[in-house]
Amino acid sequence: MMKIIRSIAGKVLMFCIMFAVVPVKSHAQWNPAKAHCIIDWQMNAPIGTGFVEKISGWGMNFEGTYDITPHWALGAFVNFHTNRKYIDRQTIALSPTEALTTDQQRSAFQLPFGLTTSYNLRPGRVFRPYVGAKMGAMFARNTTYFGINGRYDEGWGFYVSPEIGLKIHPFRHCRLGFHIAGFYNYATNHTRILLGEVDGQSDLGFRLGVIF
Numbered sequence: 001m002m003k004i005i006r007s008i009a010g011k012v013l014m015f016c017i018m019f020a021v022v023p024v025k026s027h028a029q030w031n032p033a034k035a036h037c038i039i040d041w042q043m044n045a046p047i048g049t050g051f052v053e054k055i056s057g058w059g060m061n062f063e064g065t066y067d068i069t070p071h072w073a074l075g076a077f078v079n080f081h082t083n084r085k086y087i088d089r090q091t092i093a094l095s096p097t098e099a100l101t102t103d104q105q106r107s108a109f110q111l112p113f114g115l116t117t118s119y120n121l122r123p124g125r126v127f128r129p130y131v132g133a134k135m136g137a138m139f140a141r142n143t144t145y146f147g148i149n150g151r152y153d154e155g156w157g158f159y160v161s162p163e164i165g166l167k168i169h170p171f172r173h174c175r176l177g178f179h180i181a182g183f184y185n186y187a188t189n190h191t192r193i194l195l196g197e198v199d200g201q202s203d204l205g206f207r208l209g210v211i212f
Contacts, residue, residue: 034067036075036211038179044081044205049198051142052085052108061207063116070123077134078113081203105145110201112138112159112187126169132181134161140189142198157189157201167211181207 042059046052058081065075087104114136121129138159143152165181187201 033175036063036065036067036073036175038063038065038209038211040079040179040181040207040209042079042081042205042207044083044183044185044203046083046108047202047204049108049201051193051198052083052106054083054085055205056081056083058082058084059205061209065116065118067123071120073118073120073132075116076114077116077136078111080109080111081205082110083108103146107143107145108198108201109141109143110138110187110203111140112136112161112185114159118165120167128167128169130165130167132163132165134163134183134185135159138187138189138201140187140191140198140201142191142193144193151193153191153193155189155191157187159185159187161185165207169211175212177211179207179209179211183207 038061040061040063041057042061043055043057044059045055059079061077061079063075063077065073067073085106087106089101089103091101112134114134116132116134118130118132121131136159138157139154140157141152141154143150161183163181163183165179167177167179169177171177183205185203185205189198189201191198
């Protein structure tokens with residue numbers, strides 16, 4: 001799993017570098033002060049899947065953006081999140097002739113990445129509210145652990161996530177600031193484990209972090 005995270009994070013980082021280099025060649029007005037990095041701690045709660053339901057703080061979000069205009073910013077993102085749910089001991093009918101009696105520990109892992117854009121409502125101020133959206137692909141792996149065994153299913157889907165947030169820059173001569181955002185996301189991933197099936201994944205959550 002960590003190999004997948006490192007591979008995709010590396011590709012997003014490479015995209016950010018290319019995104020920064022291209023304007024240098026094509027526009028004399030390229031300004032490094034307009035390039036920003038955001039690192040967030042993330043919480044989210046799955047909606048309506050039934051596979052996992054509890055809110056979880058096991059997530060992070062990373063973004064690299066460039067201010068195209070004072071209002072518009074464009075860039076790339078990658079984030080990851082894990083939600084878990086415990087199921088008490090029960091008997092599961094696997095087929096007319098097979099049954100499994102066990103408790104379960106369920107785990108839902110998400111890894112979306114792609115492009116991000118935002119519209120800043122009050123550029124240049126200390127408090128800078130914005131509306132934005134993320135769009136790209138998502139890798140999902142849902143796992144059910146029982147005893148020393150487990151089963152999992154994984155797949156890819158399309159990902160979209162609108163958000164509203166606030167960028168706070170309290171220091172006049174310092175790039176460091178703070179980031180707060182609330183988001184909704186939907187992905188088209190489909191997974192099936194034992195008798196549990198997830199066809200499309202939705203989440204509500206928020207992020208707290210730093211921007212520089």
